[in-house]
Amino acid sequence: MIDILDQYGLLLLMGQYPYGPLGGLALTLFIAVAGLVISFPLAVLVGVARTSPFRGFRVFAGVIVNAVRGLPVLLLIFWAYFIVPLVIGHSISGITTVICALVLYELAFMGEVVRAGIEAIPKGQVEAARGIGMTYGQTMRKVVLPQAIVNMTPSILNQFINLIKNTSLGYIISVNELTYAAYQVNAQLLTKPFEVYLILAATYFLICWSLSLAIGKLEKSINARRHSVPRSA
Amino acid sequence: MITFRDVQKYYGEYKALDGITETISRGEVVVVCGPSGSGKSTLIRTVNRLEPISGGTIAVDGQDVHAPKVNVNELRSRIGFVFQSFNLFPHLSVLQNVAIGPTTVSRLSAQQARERSLVLLEKVGLDNKADAFPPQLSGGQQQRVAIARALAMEPPVMLFDEPTSALDPEMVGEVLNVMKQLANDGMTMVCVTHEMGFAREVADRILFMDAGAILERATPDEFFNNPQHPRARKFVSDIRHA
Amino acid sequence: MELLNFGAVLQGKYLGWLAAGAAMALGLFAASWVAGFLIALLLLALRESGVRLFEAFAQAFVAYHRNVPQLVQVFLWYFGVPQLLPDAWQAWINGQNSEFVLVWIALSLNCAAYMSEDLRSGLRSLPHTQLEAARAIGMTYLQSMRIVLVPQALRAAFPPLVNQSLSLFKSTSLAMTVGLAEVTYASRQIENETYRTFEAFALASAFYWICSFALTAAGYYWSERLQTAGRRA
Numbered sequence: 001m002i003d004i005l006d007q008y009g010l011l012l013l014m015g016q017y018p019y020g021p022l023g024g025l026a027l028t029l030f031i032a033v034a035g036l037v038i039s040f041p042l043a044v045l046v047g048v049a050r051t052s053p054f055r056g057f058r059v060f061a062g063v064i065v066n067a068v069r070g071l072p073v074l075l076l077i078f079w080a081y082f083i084v085p086l087v088i089g090h091s092i093s094g095i096t097t098v099i100c101a102l103v104l105y106e107l108a109f110m111g112e113v114v115r116a117g118i119e120a121i122p123k124g125q126v127e128a129a130r131g132i133g134m135t136y137g138q139t140m141r142k143v144v145l146p147q148a149i150v151n152m153t154p155s156i157l158n159q160f161i162n163l164i165k166n167t168s169l170g171y172i173i174s175v176n177e178l179t180y181a182a183y184q185v186n187a188q189l190l191t192k193p194f195e196v197y198l199i200l201a202a203t204y205f206l207i208c209w210s211l212s213l214a215i216g217k218l219e220k221s222i223n224a225r226r227h228s229v230p231r232s233a
Numbered sequence: 234m235i236t237f238r239d240v241q242k243y244y245g246e247y248k249a250l251d252g253i254t255e256t257i258s259r260g261e262v263v264v265v266c267g268p269s270g271s272g273k274s275t276l277i278r279t280v281n282r283l284e285p286i287s288g289g290t291i292a293v294d295g296q297d298v299h300a301p302k303v304n305v306n307e308l309r310s311r312i313g314f315v316f317q318s319f320n321l322f323p324h325l326s327v328l329q330n331v332a333i334g335p336t337t338v339s340r341l342s343a344q345q346a347r348e349r350s351l352v353l354l355e356k357v358g359l360d361n362k363a364d365a366f367p368p369q370l371s372g373g374q375q376q377r378v379a380i381a382r383a384l385a386m387e388p389p390v391m392l393f394d395e396p397t398s399a400l401d402p403e404m405v406g407e408v409l410n411v412m413k414q415l416a417n418d419g420m421t422m423v424c425v426t427h428e429m430g431f432a433r434e435v436a437d438r439i440l441f442m443d444a445g446a447i448l449e450r451a452t453p454d455e456f457f458n459n460p461q462h463p464r465a466r467k468f469v470s471d472i473r474h475a
Numbered sequence: 476m477e478l479l480n481f482g483a484v485l486q487g488k489y490l491g492w493l494a495a496g497a498a499m500a501l502g503l504f505a506a507s508w509v510a511g512f513l514i515a516l517l518l519l520a521l522r523e524s525g526v527r528l529f530e531a532f533a534q535a536f537v538a539y540h541r542n543v544p545q546l547v548q549v550f551l552w553y554f555g556v557p558q559l560l561p562d563a564w565q566a567w568i569n570g571q572n573s574e575f576v577l578v579w580i581a582l583s584l585n586c587a588a589y590m591s592e593d594l595r596s597g598l599r600s601l602p603h604t605q606l607e608a609a610r611a612i613g614m615t616y617l618q619s620m621r622i623v624l625v626p627q628a629l630r631a632a633f634p635p636l637v638n639q640s641l642s643l644f645k646s647t648s649l650a651m652t653v654g655l656a657e658v659t660y661a662s663r664q665i666e667n668e669t670y671r672t673f674e675a676f677a678l679a680s681a682f683y684w685i686c687s688f689a690l691t692a693a694g695y696y697w698s699e700r701l702q703t704a705g706r707r708a
Contacts, residue, residue, distance in 0.1 A: 069641075070687035071680055072648035075659055079680075082672050127283055128320035128379075132334040132386055133310025142337060147324050161542075168544035172652060179547060186554065194555035201543045201551055208542035 001195045008185045012203070015176050023176035025203065027095070031170065031177060032163040034099050039106035040156070044149070046107050047114025048140060061111070068108035073166050077101040081173055094175040102166055106159060113155045117148035154219040161208050161215075168204075178203065234259045234294060234390055234421050235280060241288035242275060242445075249275045250286070251445035257423060259389070262416045264432040264453075265425045267442035268468060273425045276442070277392050280423070281312045294389065310338050313383035313391040317399050319375045321367040321382070327354065328363040331382045339386065346385075353381040357411050373404025377411055384415075391415065393424040429472055433457060441465045484674040489665045496661030497682055499575075500647045503657060506579050507643055511586030516625075518591035523598070523620075533591070540588035545581075545646055552581040553653045574655040586643045593639060597632030598624060630701050637694035641687055658682050 005012075015023015022030065049061035068076070080101040085091045092100075121144050129139040149156075168179040176184075182200040186193050235257040242250035249272050257263050265273045278284040280291060282298055282305055291298045293312060321330050331350035335341040341349070354360040357377040367375055376396060383391060393412065397405040409431050416422055416435045426432065432439055432453055439456045441449040441464075449456065449465045460466045485493075522533040540548065556577070557565050568576070601624060609619035629636075651660035662679035666672045 067684070070645075070684045072645035072659065072683065074648045074651070075676065075679060075683065078659070078663070078676055082676065122320075124316060124318050124320035125322065128316060128322070128382075130306075131281060131283065131309055131314040131316075132382065133306045133308075133338040134334070135306050138337050142333060143322055147322075150324065165542075165544035168546045171546065179544070179550075183550075192558070194551070194558045197547065197551045197555040201539075201547050204544055204547060205539060205542045209538060212542065 001199060004185070004189070004192065004195055004199060008188075011185060012178065012181050012199070015181060021176070024181040025178045025207075027175070028164065028167045028177040031095060031098055031102070031167045031175075032160065035102035035106060035163045035167075036160050038099070039103040039110060042103065042107040043110035043114050044145070046111030047118055047148075048145075050111065050115040051118045053136065065108045065111055068104055069112075073101065073105055073169055074172060076105055077169055077172060080104070094170065094173045097173060098167065098170040098175050098177075102163055105166065106163065109162070110156060110159045113152055113159060114148065117152035117155075118144055120151065121148055151222070154215050154222070157211070157215045157218070161211050164208060164211075165204065234261070235423065236292040237276075237289070238291075239289040240276075240279065240286055240291055242272075242279065242284065243287045249445050250279070253289070253445075253447060255440065255447060255450075257421065259421050260419050261437045262420075262422045262435055263424070263438050263440060264436040265423065265440045265442060266427065266429075266432065266468070267448075270444075271442040272445040273442045274394055275445075277394050277423060277425050280392055281309050281314055283314075306338070310334070310386050311388050311390075313386060313388035315376070315379055315383050315391065315393045315396050317395040319367075319372070319379045319399075321375050321379055323367045326364050326366055327359065327370070327378050330367065330378055331385045334382060334386045350381070350385055353384050354378070356384075356414075357381045358407070371404060372400045373407045376400065376404075376408045380408070380411055380415075390421040390423070393422065393426065395425050395427070397426065397428055429457070441468065443468075479674065480671060481674050481678075483669055484665055484671050484678060489669065492656070492661040492664060493658065493678060493682075496656055496658040496679075499650075499655065500644075500657040500682075501686075503575065503579060503582065503647045503650060503655070504644045507582040507586055507647075508640060510579070510583035511590055511643065514583060514587035515590035515594060518587055519594050519598070519625075520620075522591065522595060536584075537588045537592055540585045541592075545585055546649055546652065548585055549578055549581045549649050549653065553577045574650065574653050578650045578653060578655055582643060582646060582649075585646070586639065589639050589642070590636060593632045593635040594625075594628055596635070597628035597630075600631050601627055633694070633698050633701060637691065637698070640694075641690055644686060644690060645683065 012024045014026045015021060017023065017026070046061050046065065049057040050065070052058050052061075071079075077098060080097045084097060084100050125143055125147070126139055129143045130136075134142070167177050170177045171180045171183060174180060179200060182196055186196040189196060237253045237255045240250050240253040241248070251272075253276060265276065267273050275284060279286050280293065280298065286299055293308065296303065296308065298308060321327075322333070325333060328347065328350055331353055332343075332346040335346035335349055336343060339346075351360055351363065354363055357380055359374060359377055359381070362370060362374065362378075367378070370378065380391075380396075396412070397408050400408065405428065409428060412422070412424070412431065413435050424431075424436075436453050439449075439451055439453055440447050441451075441456065441460075441462065443464050449460060449462045451460070456465070457469060460469045483489075518533050518536060521529040524530060553574070557568055557573070560568070605623055605627065606619055609623040610616070614622065647657055648659040650657050651663070654660070656664075658679050662675040666675040669675070
């Protein structure tokens with residue numbers, strides 16, 4: 001297995017870069033980060049819409065969320081592959097397709113995370129803000145969302161781990177991320193699928209597991225800060 | 234200042250407020266008391282529309298609070314409300330808690346808001362905690378900050394919804410002292426409270442409520458020494474034995 | 476070509492492909508769910524056994540399945556594991572419906588990992604006094620688990636279990652990557668022949684939405700039944 005790593009390690013790590021486009025693990029991480037960054041503001045909008053006092057927003061966001069959550073990510077990728085070029089007017093790269101599909105996926109799932117975060121803020125906070133005359137918008141922006149998003153950071157980072165795992169589905173449209181790169185290595189070697197795919201699994205495991213350990217630590221420190229005991233006067 | 238005219242409120246079938254009619258004048262300090270479930274908290278929460286009403290009218294400074302066209306945010310900025318559970322914003326410092334109303338609602342500049350907030354924090358005795366955060370303060374301190382936050386909007390009337398009920402006994406005094414100071418400064422105040430000592434010292438009038446209606450209106454002296462309504466009499470004697 | 480022509484897709488052999496694909500997806504889901512749930516109970520027992528080795532194994536099992544993408548897990552089973560088996564076994568497996576069996580194994584184990592964690596949280600949420608009360612009347616640890624704790628844990632874990640079931644159902648789409656003819660595979664085949672991309676994907680989506688809705692509705696219904704049962708008892 002070491003010799004596989006030795007020979008193909010760079011390919012798995014970076015694709016053909018610098019002699020070609022970025023690929024492998026680097027591309028995986030790029031897609032995941034792009035997915036997170038683009039979907040986050042959209043997810044906040046969805047979460048706010050889901051808790052809006054206006055029924056129209058609530059229902060609309062609810063339909064989108066339930067529609068996206070009812071479909072496998074694979075099918076979302078196929079839809080993106082088909083629809084986005086139609087909407088934009090020209091064809092797009094596989095990478096863009098995957099990012100679009102993942103953004104759609106995350107705005108539903110992360111939108112639900114944001115919704116849970118908003119609903120977890122005690123009603124008294126909203127009453128106090130409205131009580132001094134703040135509008136709904138000001139209350140959201142200055143009191144509810146700042147607290148909700150900080151509380152929900154561990155869950156949001158968990159979604160990032162999901163994104164990393166979901167980039168593997170780019171394989172199906174030949175996007176040269178880590179899984180597809182491993183597939184190509186296997187196609188060359190032919191006689192060692194177990195080793196190749198074990199290396200693939202181990203790579204994902206190392207990255208996702210370390211991230212989840214870091215998130216665990218973050219959660220502990222958020223909880224510790226929240227429960228700091230008030231001192232007597 | 235505040236006028237209630239035949240105010241009714243239902244929660245489904247349950248009648249929470251039963252034809253409340255009352256006037257509270259400018260500069261008056263009125264204490265609303267009564268047994269649990271009497272509707273006193275509900276009543277005070279209808280004044281700034283935290284709760285809707287089913288019938289009747291409530292007017293603050295001549296303006297019908299529950300009229301559909303009224304700008305509720307502008308109205309609330311002119312009514313100070315202090316909650317039983319303080320409801321400070323934990324992600325903002327003490328100073329920011331007090332200043333956020335003036336900056337976002339009254340549109341003061343940051344500098345002006347800051348100055349006003351520091352003055353108020355000094356008034357409630359917490360200017361040294363301006364940069365602390367709510368979870369670091371005791372309950373009594375948090376409630377005093379909450380009072381400063383309400384005062385920062387410079388409202389002509391202050392409403393208190395059981396401001397000391399969630400506090401440990403040794404911290405009740407510091408909050409009551411701030412409220413007494415406010416009363417002496419001439420603020421119009423409506424307080425729902427169990428603190429009868431406070432009522433005796435500072436209140437101009439006591440409204441006794443039970444089952445959603447005002448059963449007795451009297452000065453503190455009259456109320457505590459010679460209650461008229463049978464349920465008021467029971468209430469006063471129950472407190473005495475507490 | 477006309478704008479939309481569902482008729483072209485819903486006839487003859489195409490309809491047959493779709494129906495077969497739907498049956499395959501549902502069959503794979505059911506088989507994986509049953510196996511996954513049973514293995515989850517086993518994992519729960521290992522995790523709570525008190526024997527350090529068993530607990531560590533269960534933890535590692537769960538960590539692997541949560542941090543490696545499901546697609547990679549499928550690949551490892553389908554491409555990798557047969558390589559490790561003796562030649563005779565390999566030949567036998569290839570003769571059978573190896574796609575179904577190996578994907579079934581991959582999905583079941585993945586599902587078991589997540590379900591065991593959901594059950595474990597359900598168990599943790601029960602007051603400690605339940606176990607004490609059971610032991611106090613003389614039940615053994617195993618009896619307490621079987622008769623008192625696990626049934627309540629199941630009730631508590633119901634919502635996440637429904638979610639996990641939904642996730643399992645959608646993940647049957649991954650089987651298409653190794654050539655198993657479930658719904659997504661069928662819709663791709665139809666699309667390849669008829670060029671009716673929108674219609675083909677729309678039908679596949681409709682299948683997933685209808686089944687997701689049915690699953691969630693069943694979940695609500697059962698959780699209501701469970702709640703009342705708890706109160707009556």
